[in-house]
Structures are given as C-alpha cells and as structure tokens.
Amino acid sequence: MAVETRGAAVLEARGEVQAPVLVLENVSLAFDEHVVLRDISFTLLPGHSKIILGASGSGKSTILKLILGLLKPDSGAIWVNGHRADAMSEPELMQVRSGLGMVFQEGALFDSLTVAENVGYRLYEETDLPLDQVRQRVEEVLGFIGLAEYIDRMPSELSGGQRRRVAIARAMAAKPAILLYDEATTGLDPITATTVDEEIVKLRDLEQVTSIMVTHQLRDAFYVATHEAVRRDDGLIRIQPADERKCDEAEFIMLKDGGIAFEGNAAELRASQDLYLKTFLS
C-alpha cells in the first residue's frame, strides 16, 4: 500500500525503525473564502506526542477534526494507522475511528446518559462485548482517572474538571492507539489542570498511547512534554521529570496564519528567537 512506502521514506530520512501512526501531507482547508489551514504537514510516531499550540481560531480543533474524518480537507492527504482517511466514505471511516479517541473541547459528554453510559458508550453500542465486561472496563477506566464514585451520576452533576476527565475516560475506554485532546485543560484551575496533564502522561507512558494535545496553555504543554510516568517496583505510579531522550519524543507545533510557524521540542521552543513565539510564550 502507498502508505507503507511513504512511511518507509519518512523513516529512512529520520533513521528510525518505527512506522508513523499519523501522517499529514500538505493539508489545506478553507471555509468559504476563509483559509483556515494551508499546506500543513507533519508525522507522528507511535508512543510519541505532538503538542499543537496556537491562538484561538488558528485551526487547532480543525486539525483534530480532519484527523477523525469529521471534516474533509480541500487538498492534501491524511494517513491514520496506515489508512488514507481523507479519501474514505463515512462507513469506512468508522473502522479508522475505532483506533482513535477524541477528547472534545468542553467535553461533549452525552447529557442524556449517565457517566457509566458515556464512558462505555462505544463498548455498549458498537461492540458485542457482554454487558458485565463493559461495566468492568468502565469501572477500571474511571478508577484510572480517579472518578470511580461518580459512575452513576449524570454529567450535569459534575464539575468542569470532572467532566473533562470523564471525557478522557470515554475516549480511552475502547483502548485506542491514538488519543486526541482538544484543550483538555482550558478553563480549569491549575491544580485540576495538572491532574488532567498527569492522566495524559500516564496514558502515553504506561499504555503506550500516541497523543496529540491541542492547547494554548503553555504551562500544561510543557508539563506534558517534560514529564514521564513510571510504574515503580511496588506497583505505584510516579510522575517525574523526563530525561532528554524522552523529552525529544514530544514535539511542538505552533500554528499561525494557517501555517506551521514552529516545529521542534520543548528546549528549542524555549530558545526560539522568533518574535511571535516570544509574545506567545510570555
């Protein structure tokens, strides 16, 4: 398949052995006259993370929706787990989406369903898994994000931070290989935001989930990029500052005027002399 050769070409250039799970190639999209994305290209390797920065309205959410196939690009190509997602019909896309989990901006929880039904939605509705096993997985996932006691509540009875974490639980319940977080920490207080950041790091490092994190909160972006989760010998999970090699696995992308204004790791971003970046960072 075309993607294999493309993946190989990218790998050769980088001298790596893994095939990318996500490739965007010259993707452009305009709503009527308004060009939102222009020639966006990037690749993402399994287990790595990509952090997309940009002012609001710069097209961050749009990129995630393109990856999920919720929107179609005007031109360019998008490969997800080896499938050419942009050329697929809606029924075909359902297969691709089973490998993806998305945490929507504001959560987008189904407000007519309980927390358990939200989290187990895909397993209940789109798989043949027996109900008791679904319930077990829901409990496990809610335990992982520390909301086990809220299992039978309605979303309207949760705080903003709890809702965001339930949205993460829903996205991860069916064990997707790639998780997309759309401003998962925006509007949360710093302490709750750090809890959410830790979930993202834990999922990435302990469950080997490839992640794309969209945010305009630098504090959270740097936190996720420069920390790692390890399971200690006594079974406890520890979040600690990551070493340099691990830090390199988190790449930043800065969107500006429809294009990519910066691409690189946390240290390079900090050291950048670009004026726009500096105003954004300060």
Place this chain on the structure above:
Amino acid sequence: MLTLLVTWAKAAVLEVQEYVRLQAATWRAAVTRPFYVHDVVEQFEQIGIGSLTVVVLTGFFTGAVLALQTGITLDQFGARPFVGRLVSASMVKELGPVLTGLMLAGRVGSGIAAELGSMVVTDQINALRALGTDPVRKLVVPRVLAGFFMAPVLTIIANTVGVVGGWLIAVFQLRVASSLYWSSIVEGLYFQDAWMGLIKPFCLGYVIVTIGCHVGLRARGGTQGVGRATTNAVVASSVSVIAVDFFVTRLLITLMY
C-alpha cells in the same frame, strides 16, 4: 437587490437539497444494520405517550366546540339531530389529523430541533461520529419511525375523544338523544372518510419529525442558534402540516371519490 434574491434562492435550494439528502440517508439507515432498538422504543414512548395529554385535551375541546357551533347552524334547518354526523365527519376527515399535527409540530417538532440542535453546537454529534456511531441511525431513524407510526395512533385517540366531547354537548346542552347522536355518527362516516383520516396523519407525522431533525442538525452558532432552530422548526412544520394536509386531501379526493 438582485444579488440578494440570488443569495436567497441559493440558500433555499441548498436547504431543500440537504432536506432531501437527510431523508435518503434516513431510509437507507432504516433498512440496514445496525439498528438501535432501545432508542426506537424510547422515542415511541417520548413522542407517543408524551403527547397524549395535549392531544386528548385538544381533541376533546375541538369535538365539543364543533357540536356547539354546528348545533346553532343545524337549528336553522331544524336538523339538530344530525349533529353527530357533522362532528364525526369534520373530526375524522380534517380537524383530528390537522390539529393533532399542529400539536405535534409544537411539542415534538420543537423538542427534536432543540435537542438535536444543542447536540450539534456542543459537539455531541461529532462525538457520536468519533465513537463510531452514525447520528442518522442513532437519532433520526428512531424519531422518524416514532413520528410516522404514533401520529396516526394519536389522531385516532383525538378523534375518539372529540366524538365523546361532542356527545357530551349534544346530550347535555343540545338535548339530543344519546342513541340518535351515535347512530348519526355511524351513518355520517363513510369508508373513504375513514381512509382519508388514517392516511393523512402518517404523512403529517413523517413531515413534522423530518423537518424537526433537519432543522436541528443544521443548527449553528451556540445557544442562540439552537433557539433560532427551535422557532424555525415549529414555524416550518406547522405551515407544512397545513400545506401537506391540503395536497394529500387533493390527491385522495382524486383517487378515492
């Protein structure tokens, strides 16, 4: 001025095109798997049982007022005993289906548009798609099935209650003998009338619900957009009820009488 007209015409054509496309998708989804049984049952309950009170009240008072009004007119011809005949004929052929339709447009059409509209603007529809569910199958098909099959049932209930309302007025106000009222009802009801009264609500139920779904799914622009969508749905489906009623009547008259 001309450009304004062109823009308007373009928007109208696009709207109709999207409406037709949604219906095609709905039919396709209704006859292929997966089929969300649970949601279908829930919508039958929501739309059917939920609208019962409104429909019963409307039917009752319509039947009663029909008896009162026709009573006065019939008196001029000394034909008061025929009141049952007029009540049943107007109720079954025309007022039952149309008034039930209008009530459903207000209650069900607006409810669907508001619910689906808020799901659109809060990204819940996108979340459904991201989780592997086709929103048409999950949300539209159950509502359309429920509207299509429950509207006739509700109409029959409205007709029955209306005839009973007419009976109360006939017996206690107009002093018509009870047996006379009932026998004139049976005499006044022709086979074709019954068919017409039964076919209409299927069409009306279908139109009300599909318009509600279409307008709701096309809602844009936050809470305000949802409000606009809800109003539009009520207006569009109410007008459609009257218009569709006319065209179906026209068609059935040519076919049956």
